[in-house]
Amino acid sequence: MLTRPSHDVVVIGAGVVGAACAYYAAEAGLSVAMVDRGPVAGGTTGAGEGNLLLSDKEPGPELDLALLSARLWTELAQQLPAAVEYEPKGGLVVASDPERHSALRAFAAGQAAAGVKAEEVPGERLHELEPHLAPGMAGGFLYPQDAQVQPALAAAHLLRAARLAGAELYLGEAVTGLPTGPDGAVTGVRTQRRELAAGAVVNAAGTWGGELAAMAGVSLPVLPRRGFVLVTEPLPRVVRHKVYAADYVADVASGSAALQTSAVVEGTPSGPVLIGASRERVGFDRTLSTEVLQRLAAQAAGLFPVLAGVRVLRAYRGFRPYLPDHLPAIGADPRVPGLYHACGHEGAGIGLAPATGLLIARQLTGERPELDLAPFRPDRFPA
Amino acid sequence: MATSPSDDLQPYDLAVIGAGPAGLAGAVAAADHGLRCALLDAGARPGGQYYRHPAPELGAARPDRLHHHWSVFTDLADRLAAHVAAGRIDHLAHHHVWTAEAGEQWRLHAAVGADSARSAVISARAVLLATGAYERQLPFPGWTLPGVVTAGGAQAMLKSGLVLPGHRVVVAGSGPLLLAAAASLTAAGAAVPAVVEAGDYLGYARRPGVLAAVPGKLVEGAVHGAALARHGVRLRRGSAVVRAHGTDRVTGVTVAALDARWRPVPGTERRIECDALAVGHGLVPQIELATELGAATRAVPDGTVALRVDGRQRTSVPGLWAAGETCGVGGAELAIAEGEAAALAIAGAQPPRALLSRRRRLRAFAELMAASHRPGPDWSAWLRPDTEVCRCEEVPVSAVREAVQELGAGDPRTVKLLTRAGMGWCQGRMCGPAVACLSGDGPQKPDSRPLSCPVVLGELAVLGESAELGESAGLAESAELGEPAGRPEN
Numbered sequence: 029m030l031t032r033p034s035h036d037v038v039v040i041g042a043g044v045v046g047a048a049c050a051y052y053a054a055e056a057g058l059s060v061a062m063v064d065r066g067p068v069a070g071g072t073t074g075a076g077e078g079n080l081l082l083s084d085k086e087p088g089p090e091l092d093l094a095l096l097s098a099r100l101w102t103e104l105a106q107q108l109p110a111a112v113e114y115e116p117k118g119g120l121v122v123a124s125d126p127e128r129h130s131a132l133r134a135f136a137a138g139q140a141a142a143g144v145k146a147e148e149v150p151g152e153r154l155h156e157l158e159p160h161l162a163p164g165m166a167g168g169f170l171y172p173q174d175a176q177v178q179p180a181l182a183a184a185h186l187l188r189a190a191r192l193a194g195a196e197l198y199l200g201e202a203v204t205g206l207p208t209g210p211d212g213a214v215t216g217v218r219t220q221r222r223e224l225a226a227g228a229v230v231n232a233a234g235t236w237g238g239e240l241a242a243m244a245g246v247s248l249p250v251l252p253r254r255g256f257v258l259v260t261e262p263l264p265r266v267v268r269h270k271v272y273a274a275d276y277v278a279d280v281a282s283g284s285a286a287l288q289t290s291a292v293v294e295g296t297p298s299g300p301v302l303i304g305a306s307r308e309r310v311g312f313d314r315t316l317s318t319e320v321l322q323r324l325a326a327q328a329a330g331l332f333p334v335l336a337g338v339r340v341l342r343a344y345r346g347f348r349p350y351l352p353d354h355l356p357a358i359g360a361d362p363r364v365p366g367l368y369h370a371c372g373h374e375g376a377g378i379g380l381a382p383a384t385g386l387l388i389a390r391q392l393t394g395e396r397p398e399l400d401l402a403p404f405r406p407d408r409f410p411a
Numbered sequence: 412m413a414t415s416p417s418d419d420l421q422p423y424d425l426a427v428i429g430a431g432p433a434g435l436a437g438a439v440a441a442a443d444h445g446l447r448c449a450l451l452d453a454g455a456r457p458g459g460q461y462y463r464h465p466a467p468e469l470g471a472a473r474p475d476r477l478h479h480h481w482s483v484f485t486d487l488a489d490r491l492a493a494h495v496a497a498g499r500i501d502h503l504a505h506h507h508v509w510t511a512e513a514g515e516q517w518r519l520h521a522a523v524g525a526d527s528a529r530s531a532v533i534s535a536r537a538v539l540l541a542t543g544a545y546e547r548q549l550p551f552p553g554w555t556l557p558g559v560v561t562a563g564g565a566q567a568m569l570k571s572g573l574v575l576p577g578h579r580v581v582v583a584g585s586g587p588l589l590l591a592a593a594a595s596l597t598a599a600g601a602a603v604p605a606v607v608e609a610g611d612y613l614g615y616a617r618r619p620g621v622l623a624a625v626p627g628k629l630v631e632g633a634v635h636g637a638a639l640a641r642h643g644v645r646l647r648r649g650s651a652v653v654r655a656h657g658t659d660r661v662t663g664v665t666v667a668a669l670d671a672r673w674r675p676v677p678g679t680e681r682r683i684e685c686d687a688l689a690v691g692h693g694l695v696p697q698i699e700l701a702t703e704l705g706a707a708t709r710a711v712p713d714g715t716v717a718l719r720v721d722g723r724q725r726t727s728v729p730g731l732w733a734a735g736e737t738c739g740v741g742g743a744e745l746a747i748a749e750g751e752a753a754a755l756a757i758a759g760a761q762p763p764r765a766l767l768s769r770r771r772r773l774r775a776f777a778e779l780m781a782a783s784h785r786p787g788p789d790w791s792a793w794l795r796p797d798t799e800v801c802r803c804e805e806v807p808v809s810a811v812r813e814a815v816q817e818l819g820a821g822d823p824r825t826v827k828l829l830t831r832a833g834m835g836w837c838q839g840r841m842c843g844p845a846v847a848c849l850s851g852d853g854p855q856k857p858d859s860r861p862l863s864c865p866v867v868l869g870e871l872a873v874l875g876e877s878a879e880l881g882e883s884a885g886l887a888e889s890a891e892l893g894e895p896a897g898r899p900e901n
Contacts, residue, residue, distance in 0.1 A: 042819065068819030074828050180828035184818035200821050260868065261836070298804075298831060316510050316703055316861045318520060318874055325871035336869030342838065343861040 035061045035196075035226040037392055038217045040203055040240060042066075043073035044179055044378050045370050046232030047186035048385025053230075054193035056389045061224050062195055063217055065202035068187055069180035072234050072377065075346020076179040077257055077304045079270065079292065080379040083119040083171035086135065087142040089403035090355055090376070093383045095143055096398055098173050100382035108189065112182045113297050119174030120149070120157055120269040122165045122331070129166040132274045136169045145172050160266050160334045174270050176294065179378045186381075198222070206244045206367070213365035214244060228392055230368045235349040237357070237371030246363045247411045250372050252347035254313065256306045256320045258328070259342040262299025266334055270294045272305070273331065289320060291327035293335075301335065303328040305375070312347060348374045351409070358384050358404035359391055368392070369406040422516050423449045423501075425757055426535035428508050428700065431459020432743040433735025434541030435487045436750030441539075442494040444758035449533050450491070450500055451521060453507035453864075457488055459543055460563065461743045480743065487747075506531065509863045511538060511700045513728055520874070522866055530870040537730050537757050540701055540718070541750060544694035544736035545840050547715070549584075549790055549848075550808075552798050553655030553664075554690070562592045562691030575601050577687025581664050583607035583652040585784045586693035587742075590639065590646075596689070597642040604683050606644055607666050609651045609673060609692070610784045651675065652690060653793040661688055673787025693784050694740040695844065699860035701737070704728050708857055711739045713781035714844070716857045722767075724753035732757060741777030748773060791848055800849065801842040803835020811849045824859070826850045833858075836865070 039050045042064035054060045064070065080101055085091040105114035123129035129151075136146040149157060151167040191197060201219040206229060209215045216225040231248075233240040241248035272292040289306040296302060306320040321343060329336040351357060351372035361367040368391065370384050383399070390397040427438045430452035438450040452459070462484040494500040506521040517538050523529040546563045553559070560568070560576045562584055568574045579602045582593045593606045639646070647666065653675050654665040668679035696717045702708060707719040707727035717739035724732045732753040735746030748770040755762040794800075796809035814820040814829040823839075823846045826832055832846050833839030838860050839846070847855045 067821035067825040069825060069828060070822075074825065180825065181818075184814075184820070184829055187819055188817060197819060199819050258868075258871075259834075261865065298834075300834075314703075315705070318510065318512060318518075321871050322874035325868050326873070329869060329872045336867075336872065338868050339865040340862065340868050340871060341836065341865050342834070344859075345861070 035059045035216075035224060037061075037228040037230060038063060038224050038226040039230045039232055040064070040217065041071075041232035041234055041237075041371070042068045042183065042187060042197075042199060043071050043232065043234050044069070044076075044183040044186065044381040045234065045373060045384050046230070047183040047190065048381040049230050049232050049370050049388045050190040050195045050385075051186045051193070052382075052385040052389035053392055054190045054195045056393050058389070058392060060190060060195035061198060061226065062187065062190070063198045063201055063203055063219055063224070065200070067199055069183040071236070072346050072348060073183050074180045075255070075257070075344055076375075076378050077292070077294070077302050078113075078177045078179040078182070078378050079375070080175040080177060081119060081270070081376070082139070082144045082173050083121055083146070083169070085139070087138050089399075090380075091139070091142055091144070092399055093380050094376070096386070097380050097383035098175070100386060101175060101177070101379075104186075104382060108182070108185045111178075112185050113178040114175065114182075115177075115297070116172075116175040117294075118269050119171040120154075120168055120271045121171065121274055122154065122161065122168035122271065123274045124165055126166045128274045129168075132169055146170070147172070158268055158271060160332050161271070162331055162333050170269070176270065177378060178296075182378065198224075203240065203243070208244075208364075211365065214367045228366050228368060230370055230388055232370045234371050234377070235347045237349060237369065241361075241369070241406075244361075244364045244367050246361060246367070246407070247409070248357055248369060248372070248406055249352060249409050251309060251350045252312055253350040253374060254306070254308050254310050254345060254347055255304065255375065256317065256324065256343055256345045257302055257304040258321065258324055258340050259344070260301040260303070260335065261339045261341050263295070263301055263338060264299075265295055267293050267295040267301055267332060271331055273327065289323040289327060291324050291331065293328050293331055300341065301338070307348075307375070309350070314345060316343065316345075349377070350374045353408075356380065356384065356404055357406035358387055359401040359406065361406045363407055422534035422536055423447050424535070425449075425537045425539060425754075426451060426517065426519055426533055427539045427541055428511075428519065429459060429541035429543055429735075430454070430457040430502070431541060431543045431735065431746065432461055432484075432487075433543070433737075433746035433750035434459070434539065435491060436747040437539045437541060437734055437754040438500055439487055439490040439494060440751045440754035441758055442499040443490075444755065444760050446499075446754075446758055448494075448500045449503055449535060451503045451506040451508055451519065451533065453505065455504050455525070457491055457502065458484060460567065461746075483743075483747065503531075503533070506533075507864050508700060509866050510861065511704065513704050513730060515730075517730060522864060522870070527864070528867055528870070530866070530874070537732065539750070539753050539757065540698070540726070540731060540733040540737050541735050541746070542697045542700065542737055544696050544740050547692040547695045547844050548690070548841055549692050549786060550798055550800055550842070550845050551651075551653055551655070551793050552795050553657070553661070555799055555802055556655050556657050556661045557659065558657065558661035558686060559655055559688045559690065562588050562689045563694075565689035566592050566595055569595050569599055575599055576689060577685065578602060579604060579685045580687040580689055581605055581607065581652065581683055581685045582689045583664070583666075584691040584693075585609040585786070586691065587780065588691060588693065592689055593644055594638045597638065597644060603639075603642065603644045604685060605666065606639065606646045607650050607652055608646060608648050609669055609786070609790075611648050651790075651793065652688060653680070655688055656682070661686065664688055667793075669787065671787065672789040674789040674792040692786060692844075694736060695840070696737050696740060698733075698737050698857060699863050701726055701728065701731060701733065702857040703859070703861055704731070706731065709739075710855070711781050712778055712785055713740065714785045714855060715740070716855055723756035724749055725756070739774070739777060740781065741773060745770065745773035745777055786844075786848070791845075800845050801830075801832035801835065801839075803837055803841070804831040804833075806830045806832040806842075808849070811846060815850055820850060823847045823850050823856075
């Protein structure tokens with residue numbers, strides 16, 4: 029039986045970005061419905077490491093978004109339960125040789141001008157920050173604003189807070205269509221079980237955001253970019269910060285389909301060390317790649333030799349929602365009235381979720397957003 | 412025949428993963444037909460869990476006392492030894508395969524050694540997956556107390572070490588393993604005050620045709636039954652242990668009658684004193700090496716998920732065959748028939764009709780038995796909020812229920828993400844069925860387990876050294892095959 033509740037906005041996608049959209053929209057007093065074909069955090073969010081990074085972003089629109097988000101995460105950490113495992117542990121980027129160190133220095137200087145805190149750490153002082161780090165590093169930079177959350181719990185608790193503020197959840201219901209009115213405006217969402225009438229629809233479908241945009245008749249070229257994460261046996265605190273080699277930044281910015289790996293190593297409150305961040309464009313192929321495992325393991329052991337002797341218990345993979353210019357699509361779609369996009373955050377969705385949610389809520393309520401949304405326009409790609 | 416050294420470095424015709432009944436039968440039958448085989452197994456000696464037997468050092472006089480059909484095993488073991496001596500089979504003990512890469516030439520990555528500290532890559536043109544099954548556990552209050560062991564664990568303790576888990580052992584759960592465990596325990600001198608079977612055996616009786624077609628199963632059941640009757644063991648059907656008592660160790664259990672949905676019937680509780688409890692709810696096929704490659708699966712009537720195979724034991728993945736419990740739990744006799752059928756198919760030989768019909772009859776019986784031992788939908792009614800579901804990560808029932816009811820987890824994967832249930836050492840093998848039930852996600856799906864077992868990070872880090880990964884045949888391949896027992900440590 030079809031029911032027809034009326035909502036101000038329907039958010040599609042119960043990942044961390046959709047959860048943040050629902051949270052800020054509900055906090056702003058809008059009546060919100062959330063729809064997902066699966067459970068909470070069933071897509072890329074559940075496969076993420078929970079990186080809230082400023083350190084890997086060059087000055088520009090994404091860094092502006094990340095700075096706003098970092099501020100919002102500190103607020104959310106006060107409001108959400110401790111279970112989300114928010115840890116402002118700081119990031120440590122290390123350079124193996126003087127050449128990379130000076131490149132890193134120039135990169136950090138640009139970031140500092142944009143408002144990022146970055147402290148140079150000479151090679152001989154790295155061990156004060158990370159006692160188990162491999163000897164012989166040229167130096168590094170400490171980014172105290174880098175932080176971590178447990179992404180699935182963060183999404184789940186954001187959604188719970190949204191529900192307490194009045195949002196309705198329809199999980200396990202796939203969207204089957206986006207009905208439009210005579211003027212071409214989206215009038216709501218049709219699922220397997222119901223029709224939800226709403227003045228606005230937010231596409232927070234992540235890696236599947238392109239398919240959803242196509243339902244509304246517009247193109248949004250979201251592609252999957254596969255990543256693997258290795259999880260070790262539980263260990264005492266051997267890694268204190270988010271530690272990665274300076275090469276990581278180049279990998280994140282690359283548009284290449286080929287495999288790139290640069291290990292980001294971090295401890296977790298539960299004990300296991302996470303080793304992440306391979307990037308390759310292979311569609312939705314879920315097959316385990318031993319080449320990826322090998323590279324991540326070798327790089328992790330290169331940074332922390334003590335890890336060579338520990339056991340890897342698990343590996344998991346996810347598919348980052350990737351747009352060709354590495355920026356997400358955020359905001360109203362000028363091609364389809366009533367349709368908003370909040371997807372395409374690639375590997376930075378956990379970090380960028382709160383800013384995305386807040387900016388979408390600002391647009392929905394007609395308030396002035398904190399940032400210029402022009403760089404994130406969903407119609408910026410040629411059809 | 413050429414005799415250049417490179418001939419020794421060809422990939423195997425067949426790699427068999429698992430040296431239990433299915434794998435043993437498959438390897439020897441394939442070698443009989445001229446295939447060069449590698450037989451890989453995580454254990455030290457052939458036989459798997461079923462034909463587990465004491466280490467030679469223990470000097471056990473009669474390992475056969477705890478086994479039915481022991482001569483079947485000794486026959487297979489003798490044929491294996493002959494093939495090994497003739498160079499047709501390499502028996503690679505202590506090789507625990509953690510991932511399989513499919514292709515014209517398969518590459519099996521194994522953790523090697525009793526401590527799994529080394530690694531090896533084995534290349535083969537075809538793979539027979541005979542990785543068996545692991546025990547299904549359904550938690551209940553007190554199940555983490557010392558003295559509570561798995562039914563299969565009790566069997567294993569007896570078979571490999573001739574050790575009893577206690578003097579007075581209640582056997583509980585569901586499935587034919589319970590009768591076998593109880594018979595072994597009494598034979599070894601333990602008192603078994605009760606065998607508590609949650610299912611009912613009426614299912615077997617409803618299909619007499621299927622039963623009559625496998626007289627061996629009737630004999631087996633009768634042998635167990637007679638042995639138990641002789642020792643005064645009482646079989647309680649439609650009942651379950653709903654609580655184990657004790658502080659430092661189990662001192663007794665509460666048994667209750669179950670309704671048709673396995674909900675304990677109030678007022679039927681009875682306490683039975685004991686110093687050990689052996690409990691298990693049947694077996695779960697161990698299939699992740701195949702499902703990680705996208706192999707098709709099927710739902711088995713016992714609530715588990717098994718590989719889907721065709722009449723020749725082929726999975727949906729080209730080059731990958733499966734036999735035995737991986738195709739649905741059915742016991743050693745069926746496993747041997749399927750292993751042999753798979754080997755003949757791989758060798759391109761026509762399996763004898765008698766073999767095919769035996770396999771069909773045994774499989775039909777297995778399906779019938781599976782339906783009788785499927786956990787009832789309401790078994791979780793015997794749980795309490797503080798009952799641990801995941802022992803590795805110490806996750807209680809209340810946390811799982813909160814994740815489902817409050818946090819939007821609708822499937823086992825999300826419950827795992829939100830509670831850590833299933834993230835520990837056993838990778839959800841212990842808690843998987845319980846978590847699946849509590850998350851209310853309908854029929855069970857195969858667990859995602861990209862690494863079948865833990866791997867030392869330093870070994871992963873040097874994976875590419877013996878062969879350039881992703882490259883096809885040539886020198887790189889020969890480098891790894893020259894050292895089938897593993898790369899030297901450096």
